[in-house]
Amino acid sequence: MISQIKKMSSSTIFPLLLLLTILSLVVLSPIVTMVIFGAILAYYVRFISCRIKPYVKYDTLSIFLGMILLTIPIALLLYFTITQILGISSLLLGSVQQATAVNSTMDLSHINGAVEKLGLSPAITQNITDAIKSGILQLLSTITNSLINMVSSIPALAAQILILIFSIFYFARDGDKIVQYIKDVVPDKDKGFYREVLNGADDVLKSIIVGNIIPAAILGVLSGVVYYFLGYPYVILLAIISGIAMFIPIIGPWIVYGAIGLFSILTGNTTQGILVIIFGWIIETTTDFYIRPRISVQYSEVHPLVFLLGFIYGAVTMGIPGLFIGPLILGITYAAYKVYRQERLKSKQAND
Template sequence: MGLNIKDYLNTPILFIIVLLVISLMFVFPVLNMVLLGAILAYGIRPIANKIQSKLKYSSISILLAIVIVLIPLILLVAYIIFELSTFVTWILANNPDANVNSAMYQISAYLPAGVDINSINSYLDSVINNVGSYILNYSVKFVSKFANITLDLFILVCSVFYFVRDGDKCLDFIRSFVPDDSKDFFDNTIKAIENVLKSIFYGHFLTSVIIGIFGCIGYSLLGYPFGIFLGVLTGILQLIPVFGPWPIYWALFFIDVASGNYVRAVIVLFFGFFLSTVDMYIRPALSSHYADIHPLILLIGFLAGPLVYGIVGFIIGPLVLGITYAVLDNYRNEYLLGDD
């Protein structure tokens, strides 16, 4: 018997499709905040449950859990801004006459003969001007979009709150539409998604925290000013594929070479190699316990995510691609390989 599409596209189904399309048009501008809220809710929910076991008030427990998670993030951003301002002030105080041209002429002593310093200076001046213009334009856009940013944050907090409180009800509601012969696939898919979330959190975010702590200790012991701040930057860069900790320790290496501190330059270079090597062991050891995701999938997610969703794309990008891979792999195991 042939498939008759009219048996499926009846009046109620058509009405539901129209409503879903219209609803998606309203939700799409804030979809990134809703998705991010669902992701954060997954990590905040265990904290809220522990608090609720003592307070017995779900709403208060969820709000306290959100505050507990947000306070370290706010403090981290404030610390980075404070240290950056302190670092710039320190550089200007110790080098009142410093500029790009004088710095380049000092570095020219270490460059091969025949290198055109003037062309390098012109290029650096152009880069600095472009970066300054970009920061200024971005600041103006940020101020002009302050109302939208406030709305996004409000939607994010509300999404986290309601996903933590009613996440089970949401899954049960979706599951009620799944045919009986596909409920096992749906349940296995949910488990696979949870494993992806755990894999990315433990394998990437926790790894960056560990590398950042190592960086704080190592840079401080080597006597670098702002050693803790350099360690924090190392941990943040560890989250970004391709980058990792190498920009920090290579920059310190060249600074020490330029200043004649060759012993510390060699030590910091070996320390940087140690951080990169530790990452190669810690990341697979933590993530492989939950889900085995190919690094290319996460790399594309990290790099393409910000192009689609802005800065939150660093989180949403790899998670969406990782979850898509988990769903496809579960379907392959359930319906394709399962029939062999």
């Protein structure tokens, strides 16, 4: 078999490999996002497992422990946040079934009082109150439909999570073999180029974790300070929610600032509601457009605009995994072009 391959010309082998690669991507297209996301998370699992390895006997055990240590804080934060949100929502709005019922008798006395303070005519006041009630009912109906769709898609979601877990494990365990395989396939004359690209990928991966976790923590702390001075209850919970909401594509922490501000305005605390929206806009804009690209670029020479576009449009096109995949793809592409440019300049200088 090997001798037959040696007899084949490179012009024949390359199209065959290209065709097989394209066919493989077509087959894996439904899960390719999770596989790439798993490879990225495996990078961080390997970092944790390397710190654990001196204390355990088996490499596989260190990888499992690394995966667990990476999962526990995320799971606890999500569990605590979701349960608290559901508890507070039930206190404020009642059950979803009652709120979304056609003949729902939602208590809007506090909203009516807030609208009446505006000094408008009774007809306009009633229209505004009806519009608010209709908006709340529509929002809760949307939430209900989303929950139903989420429940119906549990099998597909479970399959995606299973693929993600296996991808993390195998990439973390066999990462060195994969890198060595790439080195063996790459021609000797091109190894310097690919070495620089891999080093750029390493820098980008470090920048991604710093550009996601640290900005979210900064936003959560600053939001907590604002909530505290504005007199809101559940300051710690709201701060955690605000930080986690930064990972939500497009909307981000505005889902928190907007909901809190609107509720404060409707309950008569107009100044408090306006201030939380203004300060929330300042915090979110500063964190997303200044702090995040700036601290990410400290770990890589990639331009901040590349990271910004990767964070935003990666999330738009691929959801939460896109927060990691988007910057990685754009960052590696930028690094590859930069290395290629440097090689070209060196070649020109040598010829001159």
